[in-house]
Amino acid sequence: GIQVEQSPPDLILQEGANSTLRCNFSDSVNNLQWFHQNPWGQLINLFYIPSGTKQNGRLSATTVATERYSLLYISSSQTTDSGVYFCAPNFGNEKLTFGTGTRLTIIP
């Protein structure tokens, strides 16, 4: 079946550090979203990025659809960046397939 793997599974960083989160997927994507799930459970949309590169403040994302991966970059981390980051590709059907998640902890 279709697989969506994220790495690393856990990441602990000092405030101010930069990080790169990776999402690998096993089939061609129709589109892909990145989400941040905060400690209260809310899934916050970060990017809709089926291909190419987008930037939003300290965050940017790149999807290379031909090589079946997407990257999320977080620069100058803040404690409010803590939480779980999910990539969620869509493979042309009516569902998002969520990745395994990366749990990010930012230490003051």
Next chain:
Amino acid sequence: DTEVTQTPKHLVMGMTNKKSLKCEQHMGHRAMYWYKQKAKKPPELMFVYSYEKLSINESVPSRFSPECPNSSLLNLHLHALQPEDSALYLCASSQDGLAAGDTQYFGPGTRLTVL
């Protein structure tokens, strides 16, 4: 406005109770979704409604019964649940559907505990 609202925020129920979860969006979206998320796991799709009709049921047990009374509202009726059904239940919506390339927006979730 990209807001999806869910009520209640928290729900505790016994195995013999009947309760309902409610989801609402006023973005004019025509596709709505229910997901279930267990602790430390990614969300799992339960149901998809497209233009107020059930289009996907991911083999969910019949003790979960979805309902879409109109294009803005989505309910999830719960009856005779088991303790293992305790989870975060998330509602989402998108303009027409994901196959059309839409973005999906999530509500804050209802944290359900079954005793």
